[in-house]
Amino acid sequence: MIDILLSLFFFIATFAGLATSFRVLFSRKNYSKSFYLGMFLLSLALVSVYNFYLSANIFKDFPDLLVITKSFIFLAAPCSFLYVRNVLSENEKIGRYDWLHFIPFVIYFGLILLVYAGRYAESEVTNYLAAKTNNPFSILMLTIWLIYVFFQTMLILNYDLKKFRGNQLERIKVINWIKVYNLMILFLFSTLFVHHFLVRQVKFDDLSCYFLILTVLFFTMGWLYFKPQIFYNQEETFDFVSDATLVIKSKETKNNVPIINELNVEKKEEYLLKLDYVLNAKKLFLKKDFVIRDLSEETGISVHHLSNLINSEFGLHFQDYINLKRIEYFKDKINDPEWKDLSLEGMAWGSGFKSRTTCFRAFLKHTGKSPSEYFKTIRLNPAQTNAYYFK
Structure with missing residues (x-):
């Protein structure tokens, strides 16, 4: 019964996450900001596909190709940082070198595809790569993600609202949302780091880390659903x-x-x-x-x-x-x-x-x-x- 509920939970997260991320990605408003927010939501939604694969695979065989979706967790920290940076910046353009932030994802994604392609070849190289890519939550990667959160936090702390030319009241609301969002991301990656540091023997089907990730996904989707003016940077109605x-x-x-x-x-x-x-x-x-x-x-x-x-x-x-x-x-x-x-x-x-x-x-x-x-x-x-x- 628990496995069925888990599968249902992950399926709902996948469906809602994909719908929300596509809505944000294909919005015409504040594109440079909505793009990174949409990519952040998309990464968490695709990770929930992997969670669904783990929980539902005991009932019915699913294509092993779904394993590659776990690599999208590598997009979460960079996209979160770039989203906060672009919201705080008055520059509407996507940076020329922003693609460098996605290199770890490309490398891990390529390794996962290589392991999947050579899964029937009993070679030492394939077995070694399979062992290394079995769990994306390594100390090195979690440290890098925490560094992203550190610089993201510094951007918020160093932001000078006085230099903003525009509606100060609405800007304060956006900044408050960014602060809450940042605390949520900081809690997520700090918890993942401590969890992995204390529990060295992380099993393949250990879903506790993914529960934290989906909690962030649902939180962000809920905020955008009930307060869409934060995303669109519109004013709230008042009397x-x-x-x-x-x-x-x-x-x-x-x-x-x-x-x-x-x-x-x-x-x-x-x-x-x-x-x-x-x-x-x-x-x-x-x-x-x-x-x-x-x-x-x-x-x-x-x-x-x-x-x-x-x-x-x-x-x-x-x-x-x-x-x-x-x-x-x-x-x-x-x-x-x-x-x-x-x-x-x-x-x-x-x-x-x-x-x-x-x-x-x-x-x-x-x-x-x-x-x-x-x-x-x-x-x-x-x-x-x-x-x-x-x-």
Whole structure:
């Protein structure tokens, strides 16, 4: 009965592992990162094929060629390291010399094929290779895998989040996932090393090491299944309204700005055309830290004249004017197919808001609705969302 349960367990691991690894490998998003994660999952899934072969072979004869699948364990440590390295790196390309990490796998895989091809030839060379390749968990290989984990850990410890340019909140979530993932890999290879070091007489059908490997496989698959945004590097959905720390006067009106008519009509029209072109054509308001000095450099208009122009024409301070541009962009993109899988936070980030607090304040001030309420309204009927306007 136990053997049947073992076979069933390994079969499920094989099926689920292959399905997940293929899904990751053939994803078009973050290819340089998903490739190594997919190869890591594929290696563990193919090792589970070997486990199934060991456990089910007592009931029915399976092709001995399945023995070669145990060699794929040599891919786990290199692929794990390369996956972490590429996630922490802003470089999207696969390294030119990354193939060197797979040399041990190629050598072991070739030796397994050689032993399988010469299994009927009772030669000393074949018998010697069969003895050496009988168990992939040697002290040398386990030490090399621990070295991989050591450098993988050092990459995480030395990572400077301050240098990352992008959504810091989402980056923290990804880094936290990488830390958990790294601890899991560290536990796996450390346990395998201690197990092999203490138990020198490792039997051919000793499945305790493979149980550890499949535990890691199921853990990773479960995380990707329940939190796929970690893999896709997408933002998790959150409720803007639930932030009780924000105290905002929802009935706040536009600031009373003194209007100074320093520009003649022709100059004003010229500046308005420049302003419209620079903001709408170049979408400068999508920059997270966009300030009036940046706009001045782009348009060639002095900061003083820009401030007066926006105040007199729109009755707004510069920041309110930019936030209205972002809200308009939010409205125009809300039904765009490219945005259909984005969360509210992702849409806010894509519209130029650098924090959810800023986004919440802007929406409530200029539309009278929180972003979540505005989202529901605009998705149902975009024509009813013109709660704000420019002169």
